[in-house]
Amino acid sequence: MKPPVFDYEQPTSLRAALESLSRNTGTFKLLAGGYSLLPLLNARTISPECIIDISRIGELRYVTEEAGTIRIGALATHDQVMNNSAVIRECPIVFEAYKHVGNHTIRNRGTLCGSLCFNDPTAEMPLIMSLLGATFVVRSSWGSRTLSANDFFKGPFTNSLMPNEMLVEVRIPRQPAGHGHSFIEISQRYGDRGLAAAGCMLTLKYGVVSDVRIGFRNLGEGLGRVRAVEAELENKAVNAAAIDAASTAARQSVRPEADMHADAEYRRDVAATLTKRVIETALMRAGQTSHVPSFSGRLS
């Protein structure tokens, strides 16, 4: 299990990386943490002519908060994002979901942006960024553009970057004060790629829910937020019937596929259960002003 022959470049600045991208005419791949790329390379599933290793670009390894917006550089590791105090305070769902991303070794080296670019249908962060309404700053040596999650993510394992572009930053806007959140994933083992996952954020005022954001992972192509499920709750008084309706809507909206770990019917069925559970948990947490999650996983 050895990689095929490839050229290797290691730019140390963003500018050099972008130049390298526009100069390269053959097939190439950016290398960040390598946790998704290198296994594919070693298995010879991919054989790019050139690897552009961006991991030494120190200027892109940041997580900062400015005027309520959290900015995450291309090389910020999962661990840096997960444990950033602004992230924990402003969008606790990130921490909650991160507990399901691999294990500490993976989070110590893998990057958020790498995960978003790779867009594995089982990866947690693409969903979380969709729920948070994050935007994606994309650059090439000719300029930059900013995309919504909807525009950035394409089908499984694809994104909308042009060959000469790279994702340089993700921006998380200020989240509704006192929102409730929940992320639940079913996996066979701790840290595995999930069989199915659901996330929910909502705001609760005087018994009425608003700004409902619900989405799934690994339950069908292109599923980020699912409006049909959200609509069952949006601006409604919370009660068991509404939650059941959302749960039923989830069962109907998801388009899961079978794989070796679970059949489609199982996934469809747990989509309903997960929906109910994430809504109930988010409701329980809504309105609690300072919800600082504590790490309850057994291992990191």
Add this chain to the structure above:
Amino acid sequence: MAQAGKIHSPPKGRQKESADQNLKIIGTRMKRKEDPRFLTGNGRFIDDVSLPHMAHAAALRSPHAHARIRSIDKKAAEALPGVLAVITGEEAALETGPLPCFANPPVEQRCIALGKVRHVGEPVVLVVAETRYIAEDAAALVKVEYDILPAISDMLDALNSSGDAVLHPSRGPSNIAEHRKYTFGAVDEEFANAAHIVKRRLRWARSGGQPIETCGAVANFDEGSGKFTIYANTSMYNYIGFTIAASLNVESHQLNIIPMDAGGSFGSKLFLHKVPVLAATAARIVGRPVKYVEDRVDNMMACDNHGSDRIYDAELAIDSSNHMTALRYRVIDDYGAYLQYGLGTHGNGFSQTVGPYRIRAVGAEIIAVLTNKCQQGACRGFGSEVTNFMIERMVDAAVSELKLDPVQFRYDNFIQPEEFPYQIPTGNLYDSGNYPGALKMALGMLDYQGWRRKQQEARAEGRYIGIGLASCQEKGVFSATEFWMLNREKGFALTSSPESVSIKIDTNGKAVISLHAPHWGNSPETVATMVLAEQLTLDPKDIAITYSDTDHGLPGTGPGGSRYTVMVTGAVAGAARILKEKLKRVAGHMLETSPHDLEFSNGRVSIKGIPGSGKTIAEVAMQSHMFRLSFPDDDLTSGLDANYTYDHPLATLPKSESDFGIFYPIMGHMCHMPVVEVDPKTGQVKILDYVAVHDCGTMINPMTVDGHVRGGTAQGIGTALYEEFQYDPNGQLRNASFYDYLMPRVAEMPDKIRIGHIITPSPYTEYGVKGAGEGGRMVAPPALAAAIEDALRPFNVKIDTLPATPARIRTLVRAAENQRG
């Protein structure tokens, strides 16, 4: 026919060291002799071997499950700089013959596919190059044209396949490799008289040992002498290593196999054949040393050592007083594309086919089929783990259908402590045991009543907790008859399974023990050291261990079948007896006393009853090695050394097809009680508590036994909940990576496996030691299945298929929910 029951005139046996003596070192939790080396990264594994001018090989794997090889175009590969040879099956076959096979009639297997590929991953071409990188680059350039043949993936399809779908037409026109029926005792009569008959269909999925280190070999061929030297992480090289020489078409003395530390095996490296033959074949062709180490995909697809893959239709007969009287089953076993050990894994099961119970009769119909999958080999339990699963599932089925208590039912059916040695209907003998005692200990350790209360409370909160219980046998110390006793034509009906050691006490009184079997991830050095230290009253620090190759090897069967501790203990004790005699004789001269008046204490040969008297072993050793002329000119020789070969402590020949004689008599036992919580909505299982009570007779080192219990249990948890090689209908292996082949990791393990030991020493082995190597995996699967079933009792589901994945569990619960409406 073998009559089940207590044996009134039991075989004598050859035990010399009884269990009831005062032992100083045996039984202590001495730290492992192996640890410093391994824990500091100084183990020496196959990939650490690097010979001058060594080349590297990589295999091109078959992408098809079943196909004829029409043509192989290797020009582009050969043209790649750094490539030394691109070897096809035809080219390999010019000098290398078929691989060893214990089935009779045999199933021909080649190290590189010859004419046909029969499973995905089978080597089609072996590329040898200056580096592994180049070898893989070149393999990618080889163009192979295939004529696709129908692939058999489902074992039921194998029952009636014909024509091109037949894997080995030379062996007959069907994919049924064997179809045998056995009757032990009055099966039909017992069923006719039964008050209740319980029936189940059970499914045990194919999994396999997953060692961290894959299989590998480094081979060199010396043209001058025509001799091969092969370094490999194999085990049985001093037993059946000569069959590798036969494959290579050289004399057995033209092959030296040097064992390396093995990074895990779980049975999968028991008898490595394909990998060393590949490396050696390549070395002879390129005239340089060649290293071939499987990568993970090679290992998962083509290691030749997948585990059992069975469907049982089983029936249990129970009389009106709730005693089990007979068991009858039809089992289909999917052996994959080849048949290395024949029906050995079912013969193995016959050693304990009634479990710990007084079942009087057993009927077995065994259908072994060939399919387009990697073949089966040894995997912790060697088939008996599935037998255990079947028995315990049937016991639980009886308990739930007859609305009985799972504990009381077992107490009522156990073979009782005073009934040993006990003969089971197949003819095998159980040497000793205390099954009710083990269950009682487990119940106490678990706080069974406490958990039952918590289960009730949880259910009131809508949580589903379940308590599992399984009482299983762990047969120890195989006799070789199991390899062939189920063959249609017996073939090479070997009956030996010995183990040897060579011990030298050097000039300074330090001892070196040569083992004739490898390090395999177990603790052979610790065990051999402790036994010798006990025998000679030496400080364990003064004992070193080496491993002999085949050139210097004495008969050694190696680890496998929970035998090695028993066997190496016997061999060390035997060699120590020889050494002690000589030490006493030399010391007798030195002290001018009769050797009969001498004994060993505190590293001395001293006058009986006078500790501190006499000479130290070091003094005697110096004298013995260096001062021959101080002694009379008789038959005394210089030096202090001994070889000893210890044979199976108690085995007999099969008498008939309904009495296989004694072939696996050193009978361990275990009782596992896990507590689980199941989420019926998602099918997820969490283990809340786990108690494991084991009986492996006298323990040489309880600490290493505990390690085996935990490791085996972890593997059993894997088998029960996660592990399954999944082939699609076209015979593609869908999960040939650790991404998708799931094993429990530390987070899936219970916080603590609480271990209890009950000790019923074997009357036949030295010190009463029994085997403990396979234990946990042989009992955790039925115990967990029972726990899950117990948790989901309100839904009345049956856990008859493993692994019990979330999707499988949820599907069962949903069906139950839908039925209720």
